[in-house]
Structures are given as structure tokens and as C-alpha cells.
């Protein structure tokens with residue numbers, strides 16, 4: 001039998017053994033979502049935010065074929081500067097591990113790893129979703145299907161505004177995924193607090209979000225929950241400002257024939273350039289905000 005090369009950082013191993021709250025964090029946002037050095041600075045701030053809220057951060061990545069649940073500062077710093085890192089989703093994960101490669105985990109792959117490790121709550125920036133024009137390209141992120149399969153509560157700032165948000169909600173609904181806006185009726189859209197769409201569900205209390213996850217498990221329902229946490233007001237870029245840039249970045253992606261896994265990293269990088277860095281400042285603020293809420297949910301979950 002092949003045993004899975006999996007290792008825990010000492011901090012995460014201790015927390016899990018004690019039944020203490022742990023928050024999973026992904027690594028694609030580090031390698032493919034943000035430029036260096038802001039990527040490593042953000043990853044370190046997000047870990048500190050989780051700790052300050054009373055939980056242990058577990059950043060997940062595959063390093064030389066070993067699945068790591070929790071990274072040391074040295075590993076995090078090295079990953080943030082590495083080139084040639086695979087972007088790993090459900091389909092790629094076993095191949096990356098088998099060939100001893102280094103891979104950054106997307107939302108889907110991080111959910112899988114978190115569940116294997118017994119971690120129930122996970123914070124990210126924004127989930128992948130149904131891309132515009134998906135009726136032609138069939139580009140639907142594996143993140144959505146993973147939410148329908150794997151019992152992890154994912155805290156994000158809503159679907160990224162580069163996506164087709166109504167279609168993203170439809171796919172989540174089809175797969176039985178609760179989409180819960182936190183503290184407001186509107187579904188947030190990553191850089192903006194409002195998407196123009198009312199969220200299917202709303203909860204205002206982290207403890208109730210934890211209770212809903214436990215109720216789901218008690219009912220024997222598979223799949224996780226998506227918590228859509230609006231970006232803090234001070235950091236948001238409103239839709240009227242951001243959407244023209246989104247349209248431009250999307251048009252450029254199409255003109256250049258950018259497809260599949262390359263689409264999201266291309267669009268995030270172009271948004272960074274087009275907004276002269278403003279999109280990155282907002283992205284950093286929203287990830288940190290999500291980490292704080294995820295920690296509160298994890299604390300309630302561990303009670």
C-alpha cells in the first residue's frame with residue numbers, strides 16, 4: 001500500500017491533538033494570487049490574525065511531494081519566492097505528490113487536505129466560480145464541486161467580481177451548498193461589499209455558522225458551507241469603480257487566448273496593474289478579515 005506523505009507543523013499537531021481551534025489557509029493565493037513580497041507578508045499577517053483570534057493557522061501546501069498541514073516561516077518564505085510551483089486542485093493533487101513536485105493548493109485542494117487533517121474551517125480571499133462565457137468555455141472552478149463534496153466551512157469575500165456571479169450561485173445551489181452572507185443581506189463580491197444580488201442565506205453570529213456545520217454533519221449531508229464575508233467598508237472598491245477594470249481585464253484575457261488554470265492568475269495580475277495596486281490592497285484587507293471571522297467560527301466549533 002502507498003502511504004500518503006503527509007506532515008504536520010509542530011504547532012498544528014499540538015492544536016489538533018488538544019482539540020483546539022485550527023483554521024486552514026491555502027497557498028495558491030501566495031504563489032499565483034499576489035506578487036512577491038506582498039504575498040509572504042500577507043500570509044504572515046493572516047497567520048497572526050488567526051492566532052490573535054484564539055486559533056492556530058494551518059497553511060497548506062505540497063513541498064517536494066509532501067503534503068504539509070502547517071508551514072514554518074522558512075517554508076512559507078521559500079514558497080512565496082519559488083517559481084515553477086504547480087497550481088493544484090483535486091485533479092492534480094495526487095500527481096503532484098506522486099512525482100515529488102511542489103504545488104500550491106487551491107480552495108478545492110485545501111478543503112481536501114483540511115478534511116483529511118480533521119480541520120473544519122478554512123479562510124481564503126475569494127472562491128473560484130463560473131467564469132463569464134462558461135456556456136462556451138465550460139470554465140467552472142473545481143472549488144464549487146468541492147464545496148458540494150467535502151465538509152469544510154470556507155470563509156471567503158464572495159465570488160471574485162471577475163466571475164459570472166448568478167451562474168456561480170446556480171451551480172452552488174445545484175450541489176446543495178449553503179451560501180451564507182455574514183452580517184448583511186447582499187452577497188458580497190470580493191473587492192466590493194455588494195454584488196447587486198441578495199445572498200441565499202444570512203447569519204450574523206459565528207457560533208451559528210459553526211452550529212449549522214455541525215447540524216449538516218448530524219444530518220449526514222455531505223459537503224461544506226460557503227460563508228461570504230464582506231470586505232471592510234474602509235477597504236472596499238465599489239462596483240462602479242472596479243467593474244470597468246474587470247471588463248478590460250476580461251477582454252484582454254480573451255484576446256490573448258488565456259484559458260483554464262491561467263485565467264484567474266492573469267485576471268488578478270491585470271487588475272493589480274489596472275488599479276495601480278489598489279486591488280491588491282483590498283485583497284489583503286479582505287483575506288485578513290476572512291481569517292479573523294474563520295478563527296471565530298473555529299473557536300465556536302471547538303466548544
Ligand code: PSU
Pocket residue numbers: 026028029032033034105106107108124125126127128129141142143260261262263264268283287
Ligand atoms: N483568493 C484570492 N486570490 C486567489 C485565490 C483565492 O484572494 O488567487 C485562488 C484560490 O486558490 C482559488 C483560485 O481556489 O484562486 C481559483 O482558481 P480557478 O478560478 O482557476 O479555480
